[in-house]
Amino acid sequence: MRDSSSSGSPRLSSFAGGALCLLASLGLAGCRGPRVVPESGVVLRGRVTREGKGVPGAEVTLVPASEEGKEGADLRERRRRAVTAEDGSFRILALPGGEARLVVYPRRGDFPEVDDRSVVSAGGARAIAVPAEGKLACPVELAGGEIRGSVRRAEDGSPVSDISVEVWPYGDEPGGPDPVRMAGRSAFARTDGTGRFRVLDLAPGVYRATAGETFRPFSAPSDDETLAVDVRGPVEVRTGAPADVDFFLPRGGTAVVAVHDPSGKPVPGALVTLERTDVERDPGLGPSRNFDVTDGNGVATVRRLAAGLYVASAQTSGFVPSESVPSLVRSGEKTDLQVELRGGTLVRIRVLDDRGEKVPIALVTFSDARGRVSYVEAGDFAPWFEEPSTTLSPGAYTYRAVAEGFVEQEGEVAVGEGGPLDLLVRLPRQVRSP
Numbered sequence: 555m556r557d558s559s560s561s562g563s564p565r566l567s568s569f570a571g572g573a574l575c576l577l578a579s580l581g582l583a584g585c586r587g588p589r590v591v592p593e594s595g596v597v598l599r600g601r602v603t604r605e606g607k608g609v610p611g612a613e614v615t616l617v618p619a620s621e622e623g624k625e626g627a628d629l630r631e632r633r634r635r636a637v638t639a640e641d642g643s644f645r646i647l648a649l650p651g652g653e654a655r656l657v658v659y660p661r662r663g664d665f666p667e668v669d670d671r672s673v674v675s676a677g678g679a680r681a682i683a684v685p686a687e688g689k690l691a692c693p694v695e696l697a698g699g700e701i702r703g704s705v706r707r708a709e710d711g712s713p714v715s716d717i718s719v720e721v722w723p724y725g726d727e728p729g730g731p732d733p734v735r736m737a738g739r740s741a742f743a744r745t746d747g748t749g750r751f752r753v754l755d756l757a758p759g760v761y762r763a764t765a766g767e768t769f770r771p772f773s774a775p776s777d778d779e780t781l782a783v784d785v786r787g788p789v790e791v792r793t794g795a796p797a798d799v800d801f802f803l804p805r806g807g808t809a810v811v812a813v814h815d816p817s818g819k820p821v822p823g824a825l826v827t828l829e830r831t832d833v834e835r836d837p838g839l840g841p842s843r844n845f846d847v848t849d850g851n852g853v854a855t856v857r858r859l860a861a862g863l864y865v866a867s868a869q870t871s872g873f874v875p876s877e878s879v880p881s882l883v884r885s886g887e888k889t890d891l892q893v894e895l896r897g898g899t900l901v902r903i904r905v906l907d908d909r910g911e912k913v914p915i916a917l918v919t920f921s922d923a924r925g926r927v928s929y930v931e932a933g934d935f936a937p938w939f940e941e942p943s944t945t946l947s948p949g950a951y952t953y954r955a956v957a958e959g960f961v962e963q964e965g966e967v968a969v970g971e972g973g974p975l976d977l978l979v980r981l982p983r984q985v986r987s988p
Contacts, residue, residue, distance in 0.1 A: 596684055598646040600692035601638075602658050604755065608642025609696065611661040616646050619653040651686045655679050657737045658694050660755070672746035675755040676721070679737035697738055699756035699791035703799035704749045705765045707781070713749025714781065714803060718742065718767055721753045724760040724788040725838040735958070762787030762839050765801040766858055782806035782860040782885070785839045806858035807883035809844075811891045813852045813868045820852025821895055824870035828856045831880055832863035861885040866893055874898035874947045875928055898945040900974040901967075905932045905942075905955055908982045916957040918942075918979060920967075922949055943974075955979045 598616065602609045616634040636644040648654070659677040678696045701721055705714045722740050739759070743751040766783030781803040789797050809828050813821045828844035829835075846854035848868070856866075864883050869875035873895035883889045905916040919929040932942035932955075946969045955963045960981035969975055 595647045596651075596687060597689045598634075598648050598656075598682075598684070598692050599689065600644055600656070600694055602642045602644065602660075602678075602694045602696065604660075604696045605698065606695075608638070608640070609660050610638055610640045610642060612638040612642070612644075613659045613661065614638060614644045614646065614694075615657045616648055617655045617657055619655070648684050652684050653681065654684055655681050656692055656694060658696070659737070660696070671716075671744040672750060673752045673754065674741050674743045676739060676741040676753060676757075677737045678755060678757075679735075696755040697757040698793035699758050700752060700754050700796040701756060701761060701763055701789060701791060701799055702750070702752040702796050703763070703801065705745050705751070705801045705803060706749055708802040708804040711802070713745070713747075715745055715747045715749055717745050717749075717765065717781070717803075719745065719751045719753075719801075720764045721756070721761055722764075722840065724762045725840075756791050758791055758793055760788045760790055761797075763789055763799045764840075764843075765803060780806045780808070780857050783843055783858050784860070787836070787839050804860065805886045807861055807885050808888045809856045809859060809864060809866060809881075809883055809891055810888055811846075811848075811854045811856065811866045811868070811878065811893060813848050813854065813893045813895060815873070815895050816897070820848075820850075821868070821870060821873070822848050822850050822852055824848045824852070824854070824868045824873075824895070826854035826856065826866055826868045826893070828859060828864045828866055828883075830860070830862045831865050859883050864889075864891075866891045868893040868895060869928070870895070871943070872897070872900075872945055874945050875926075896947070898947045899969050899971060900943055901946055901969060902941055902943045902974055902976050903930050903932050903979065904977070905957070905979045905981060907960065908980060913957050913960060913981055916955055916960075916979075916981065918953060918955045920944065920946060920951040920953050922947075922951055953977070953979070955981060957981055959984055 602612045602614065614636045634646045634648050636646045638644045657677065657679045660675040678694055680694055682690065682692055684690065705717050705719065706712060707714060720742050738755060738757045741753045743753055745751050762785055764783065764785045766781060782805065784801050784803055786799050789799055791797050811826045813824045813826065815821055824847065826846050826848060844856050844859055846856045848854045861884055863880050865880050866878040867875055874897065876893055876895050878891040878893045881889050881891050903918050905913045905918065907913055916932045917929060918932055919927050921927050928944050928946060930942050930944045948969050948971050951967050951969060953965055953967055961984055963979060963981055967977060
């Protein structure tokens with residue numbers, strides 16, 4: 555069980571632990587050449603192109619519709635994989651019949667004239683219907699959108715090399731339940747020696763771009779400048795017209811948050827999130843990345859904060875999510891904050907589909923009368939989610955349940971005092987368009 559709370563958009567607390575590793579979760583790592591299984595089936599042939607030219611060495615994966623949103627070694631093994639030849643062509647032998655998606659990721663090193671981490675591809679995908687027998691032509695033309703730019707230090711304009719740049723759809727949740735759907739719509743780069751980056755093959759649309767070390771919230775190596783993370787958006791991407799995004803990162807501040815229970819005892823293992831309150835956050839820029847988990851002394855350290863006024867929220871099992879008083883964080887300095895957790899009512903959640911089966915991955919949010927949001931990750935995708943639950947103060951709440959491939963549901967629930975409350979949510983499956 556894990557739960558969380560904020561005054562903004564619901565978010566998945568687990569994304570920083572590897573939910574964004576698209577290639578690994580697609581099972582693409584380790585492909586060495588065209589792979590053909592089983593011995594009989596429907597032959598899928600195609601060619602991956604960029605501006606009409608073949609893309610060699612691209613990893614192509616056939617994902618049946620029934621497997622989207624699921625993961626595991628057995629599913630990765632059942633997916634069909636191939637690597638494109640020098641002319642961009644590929645061949646996959648698929649199980650006959652059914653809807654599927656072809657997912658394409660060009661290899662790193664596809665641009666030998668530059669550092670292969672600073673120029674990356676978002677990949678691509680196309681939906682197909684596998685026939686009952688015979689052959690199927692499946693050409694894949696990578697989209698022509700591009701985001702390019704640079705990352706520099708705000709204090710002197712000097713370039714920042716080897717720093718992370720992420721691109722995601724504007725308003726879309728990072729680390730969502732199905733990485734397959736993000737092909738052609740997200741990518742990760744690191745700046746080169748001049749601080750520049752390029753993200754190619756993006757589908758036309760609206761995006762956000764993030765610069766900074768968002769995957770290192772728990773530590774600060776001695777050579778890390780702890781530059782503040784910055785998010786830009788909305789960024790409109792059109793075919794054939796690169797969108798320029800330049801970042802100027804200031805030195806970040808640090809918040810040291812002590813969390814304790816009503817008796818004053820330190821609370822280890824609590825999730826702490828910092829939300830800025832002196833500026834209105836654009837919900838399309840995604841959830842806050844400013845979080846940490848308290849150590850054995852009940853202390854969390856959150857680095858890389860832009861200067862401003864912040865509130866720290868803390869949550870863990872058995873307590874109502876609680877907040878600190880607003881505190882000013884200054885660039886290059888440390889700020890101490892205190893959070894006292896309060897007891898409440900345990901709410902246990904089950905999310906089932908219309909056939910009574912457990913939904914593999916779901917997010918349930920609870921909004922109170924003040925607009926504060928608590929959320930719960932529910933499903934069987936991780937061993938610790940045996941009984942998803944959260945602790946809420948007595949009162950009226952609006953709950954909202956979402957899951958990839960299911961119809962969103964909302965409802966009202968009254969939380970009383972005393973014993974646990976069991977909430978059952980049913981999500982109908984979405985009907986796929988023919």
